[in-house]
Amino acid sequence: MIESFLQYEFLQNAAITGILIGIVAPLLGVFIVVRRLSLIADALSHITLTGIAASLLIEKRVSSVNEWNPIYMGMVFSVVGAILIERLRKVYKHYEELAIPIILSGGIGVGVILISLADGFNTDLFSYLFGSVTAVSRDSMWTVLMITTIVIFIVILFYKELFVLSFDEEHASVSGVNGRWVHLLFIVMVALVIASSMQVVGILLVSALMTLPVASAIRIAKSFKQTIGLSVAFGETSVLIGLFSSYHLSVPPGGTIVITAVLILIMSILYKKVRAQQWIKGEA
Numbered sequence: 001m002i003e004s005f006l007q008y009e010f011l012q013n014a015a016i017t018g019i020l021i022g023i024v025a026p027l028l029g030v031f032i033v034v035r036r037l038s039l040i041a042d043a044l045s046h047i048t049l050t051g052i053a054a055s056l057l058i059e060k061r062v063s064s065v066n067e068w069n070p071i072y073m074g075m076v077f078s079v080v081g082a083i084l085i086e087r088l089r090k091v092y093k094h095y096e097e098l099a100i101p102i103i104l105s106g107g108i109g110v111g112v113i114l115i116s117l118a119d120g121f122n123t124d125l126f127s128y129l130f131g132s133v134t135a136v137s138r139d140s141m142w143t144v145l146m147i148t149t150i151v152i153f154i155v156i157l158f159y160k161e162l163f164v165l166s167f168d169e170e171h172a173s174v175s176g177v178n179g180r181w182v183h184l185l186f187i188v189m190v191a192l193v194i195a196s197s198m199q200v201v202g203i204l205l206v207s208a209l210m211t212l213p214v215a216s217a218i219r220i221a222k223s224f225k226q227t228i229g230l231s232v233a234f235g236e237t238s239v240l241i242g243l244f245s246s247y248h249l250s251v252p253p254g255g256t257i258v259i260t261a262v263l264i265l266i267m268s269i270l271y272k273k274v275r276a277q278q279w280i281k282g283e284a
Contacts, residue, residue: 011247013136014200018239018253020148021197021209026217026235027155028190029210030228033218034166040085040187041194041207043104044078048195049203050107051077052128053114070128071140074198078191081107086184131202131246131254144196151189158182163224200239202254209235212261216268234264 032038055073081103088099155162161182190210197206217230242257249256 009138010136013138013141014253015243017136017141017144018200018243018257019236020144021193021200022236022239023232024148024151024193025197025201025206025209026213026231027228028151028186028193029214029235030217030224030231031162031166031186032190033211033214034224037100038207038211039100039104040190041210043085043100043107044081044191044194045198045203045206046104046107046111047081047191048074048078048198049128050111050114051075051195052198052203053111057114057117069137069139071143071195071199074128075192075195077107078195079188082187082191083184086187127252128198129202130205130252131198131200131257132252136199140196140199147192147196151193154185154189158185162186200243200253201257202252205254205258208258208261209238212258212265213238216261216265219265219268219272234261234268238264 029041032040051074052070054077055070058073059070085099085103088102089096092098165182165186194206194210197209201209213231213234214227216234217227221227221230238257238261241260243253245251245256245260246253
């Protein structure tokens with residue numbers, strides 16, 4: 001694959017984009033899991049699918065629209081969906097979790113209608129669902145690089161605020177943290193990362209890359225920062241092995257990336273179990 005990587009631009013685009021996503025998706029995933037908002041990734045991924053379907057429909061119906069990159073329409077829909085979730089959380093103050101299934105259901109409904117109007121699934125839409133090595137353009141790669149840079153900068157800048165909000169929103173409010181705007185900024189970042197990840201991982205599987213590495217890291221990490229570090233390491237491992245396997249097996253990369261992440265999770269669970277047994281024997 002190394003020789004092909006040096007020779008083919010589409011492999012370079014996919015590999016670089018995958019590496020960037022392997023960093024930023026688990027990075028935000030740690031805060032998502034700690035805040036018990038894991039389902040938000042699924043909701044926003046389906047909203048992104050609606051945006052992709054809308055973009056492909058417009059491109060098909062409007063002849064003057066040429067070379068329209070659906071990733072941008074997906075980002076717009078994803079960000080709008082994120083803002084709507086935040087607004088609904090305020091409407092249902094005592095049932096905030098309702099906001100996610102409401103947007104998830106609405107996104108699926110509109111998406112199905114748009115896909116039907118576009119005469120069903122085609123090759124382009126299928127590649128967005130499950131990922132495709134050849135679907136990542138150089139333009140998309142630069143977009144992901146920009147988003148990754150912005151997200152890392154914001155996480156570093158607002159790390160303390162995000163940390164406090166993740167564990168205790170009431171304490172954060174008393175401490176003077178503007179939880180509303182920080183959370184809105186965070187959820188918009190999640191929306192952008194999900195939309196930018198779809199070409200490599202696939203819309204239906206991107207949420208797994210944001211949660212599975214974190215689930216693996218939680219089992220063996222001893223601190224929050226160590227959880228972040230291990231999550232990123234496991235995410236990168238999943239992406240690199242997944243892309244390599246996808247290229248040689250000629251299958252969508254999303255599936256191989258997720259399966260790799262699942263295997264890492266199983267190994268982390270077994271590792272924790274073995275260490276616990278060794279500790280018990282040592283105490284005995």
